[in-house]
Amino acid sequence: MAEEPNLNETILKVEDAHTFIGHHHILQGVSFEAKADAVTVLIGRNGAGKSTTLRTVMGLLPASQGKILYNGKEIQHKRPYKIARMGIGFVPEDMGIFANLTVEENMRVAMLVEDEAASQRLARTLEMFKDLKKFWKAQAGILSGGQKQMLAIARAIVNETSLLLIDEPSKGLAPIIVDALIEAINQIKEHSVVVLVEQNFYMASSVGDHYYILDDGRTVHNGKMTDLEDNDELKSRYLGISKVAPNVS
């Protein structure tokens, strides 16, 4: 069962995680912490290992080395379904929507228990994502990109989730939808600890409290998000964000 996070407590601690995909050594020493009172953002360029990190935490990829501690317990050798049942929700990069199932069926698959408390959480979740109510009986495959993302997040928080891992929620979405997602994540962080992988710096800085920069499968920098916003050198070197527009001749 999920446990209520205490402020300032480290909920998730990843220590020197290494992960292989086939023969490729993708994570070569990722370390970070997610604290109970904060949204932790993993940022970095394409191929830095951000998504692989979340998949390793979730047990979908095995960590060949290092430790992953959730509420002080090692989880790196546990199967994904056991990790999920400990109260960790996961929203993958491709959203993982069951397109041939209805929105209702998608939510039903996600609900591990169907009791009074679960019904209340479902009602609260649908209140947050009103569009899902409108398309409740529709096939999830017909939803727009933003609605699919909302469904993916709704599925992840409908259980008693104390840690939520979200992989690039703003990818491919219109700015207005990104703003709605920012609002939703700000609401979710009142109940759950959030670890967010994000390339969209606007979104990352809007919801993030702490950041970790990943580069070539390693954690290379971390700190408070407010500090990163002011650090043009770091943003330019690791995120490719430049204040000065390039000369086009």
Next chain:
Amino acid sequence: MSETAIKRWNKELTIVGAVILFMLPLLGIPVKTYLTLTIAGLAMGMLLFLIASGVSIIFGLMDVLNFAHGALFAWGAYVGFSVFGRLREWVDAESVLQNFGVFLVAILAAMAAVAVLGIILERVIVRRVYGNHLFQILITFGATIVLVELIRVFWGPNDEVMTVPQTFRGNWDIFDIIIAKYRVICIFIGIAVYTVIQLILKKTKIGTIVRAGVENLEMVQAMGHNIFLLFTGVFAVGAGLAALGGLSMSIFSLQVYPDMGSTYLLFAFIVVIIGGLGSVTGSLVGALIVGLSYNYVAYLVPWAAAGVNIIIMIIILLIRPTGLFAAGK
């Protein structure tokens, strides 16, 4: 024209095309014979559906190519054969109740025994080769040899004549249309099994999880569902369906023999390829296409009967490589 209208138009066009194809054999077959062949084709289709649906669900959900499915089919036939042998008096009795009673006992015994066999197979052998199709083919082919040899050990190497409960024997003659009684029973068995599977898949939580797993297994795990338990359950159900198919087919063909599974497994793979992997409705439609076309062509051009299904399969693969009703991955 809107996308919905195009889809509806396509659907209507498909139905009209299917009806025309279905009626086409009437050009060369007298109506009464056509109706007899249709009943025979539907019955054969329903029996193929029983074996193909298991293959389809197991591949769709677990991505496992189970070549041992044919051996499980043969085991179902032999367990039923033994039950009929033990309860011979009920088989030969004039009582409809006793005849259906022994049939039901044989079905339950065959499905239960083969489901247990399926669980052992999945836990001991198949689980070790998830994700590797080549190993799956080799290891399940090896399991087939073992299972077929075990049939020879327990029941002997010779072909046996399958006894048929009294009520299922003979034909009805309705306005000169000859309808074999057991074929009608086969059609009802197929409809009942399809309905039960659909109800489980559509109306129960476990069924919804299976459908979700066919689309995205990784996500189902990440949602807290123990997929290994799910795999074992689905494998057992698939094995049970193969057993039901084997028993029903042995009564249909009036014989049991150790290698009978390999003959029908080929048909099952054709059905699954036509219908689309992972779709139960696809298996039903594919099985009916195979059953009907086999019977019509066997009457019109007997030498071409075996090849017609291969031709249909090739045509469908060219037009729609994922099969008629492929479940989304």
